[in-house]
Amino acid sequence: MTATALFPTLLWQADLADAALLADLAHSARTLADDDRAGRAWSKAHAYRGYTSYASLNDLPRRDPAFADLARWLVAQAAQFAAAAHLDFAGKKPRLDSLWVNILKPGGSHSGHIHPYSSLSGTLYLEVPDGAGAIRFEDPRLPMLMHSPPRLPDAPEAMRNFVHVQPRPGLLLLWESWLRHEVMPNGAKADRISISFNFA
Ligand SMILES: O=C(O)CCC(=O)C(=O)O
Numbered sequence: 130m131t132a133t134a135l136f137p138t139l140l141w142q143a144d145l146a147d148a149a150l151l152a153d154l155a156h157s158a159r160t161l162a163d164d165d166r167a168g169r170a171w172s173k174a175h176a177y178r179g180y181t182s183y184a185s186l187n188d189l190p191r192r193d194p195a196f197a198d199l200a201r202w203l204v205a206q207a208a209q210f211a212a213a214a215h216l217d218f219a220g221k222k223p224r225l226d227s228l229w230v231n232i233l234k235p236g237g238s239h240s241g242h243i244h245p246y247s248s249l250s251g252t253l254y255l256e257v258p259d260g261a262g263a264i265r266f267e268d269p270r271l272p273m274l275m276h277s278p279p280r281l282p283d284a285p286e287a288m289r290n291f292v293h294v295q296p297r298p299g300l301l302l303l304w305e306s307w308l309r310h311e312v313m314p315n316g317a318k319a320d321r322i323s324i325s326f327n328f329a
């Protein structure tokens with residue numbers, strides 16, 4: 130007898146092993162938070178505890194060479210992920226569509242969401258102080274599981290309905306944009322800084 134896994138949900142993990150670039154990006158993120166009044170206002174209006182450039186700036190790779198370097202690396206990573214997932218991008222590489230920074234203050238979180246109108250989405254972690262919140266991914270079949278038994282507490286990660294990934298500086302996560310995720314509360318005493326992005 131065998132049991133085979135069907136319909137897997139892939140999570141791509143890689144490391145950006147370039148401490149200088151990570152430091153440059155964190156410095157740029159803080160500078161944006163200081164300079165971008167519209168972004169600060171949007172974050173406040175949407176109860177985002179900290180700062181995100183999500184709704185205010187859409188040209189970070191053109192503004193700053195550190196983001197341009199990052200964008201090149203992300204495109205290469207997304208192409209590898211697309212190949213691993215056997216996604217047909219019609220012979221082209223996934224196109225980086227948007228990229229934004231997130232500075233989450235102590236106590237801040239980001240409730241469950243998907244990234245509409247995108248193919249691949251992901252996050253790169255820049256600063257992850259002790260106690261910073263994990264990112265939690267949800268089983269996309271949750272709405273269909275109303276009457277099914279829960280998984281045993283010792284089920285392997287790939288069989289669980291919720292998976293927490295604890296970030297670390299330099300960690301890149303990439304997933305398909307329909308995959309719902311949330312950022313758990315930042316229990317650290319310092320800011321948790323990440324960069325997120327969407328591919329078309
Ligand atoms: O910082 C993270 O762990 C993820 C952030 C996120 O989901 C987003 O920016 O859309």
Ligand SMILES: [Fe+2]
Binds near residue numbers: 243244310325
């Ligand atoms: Fe997200």
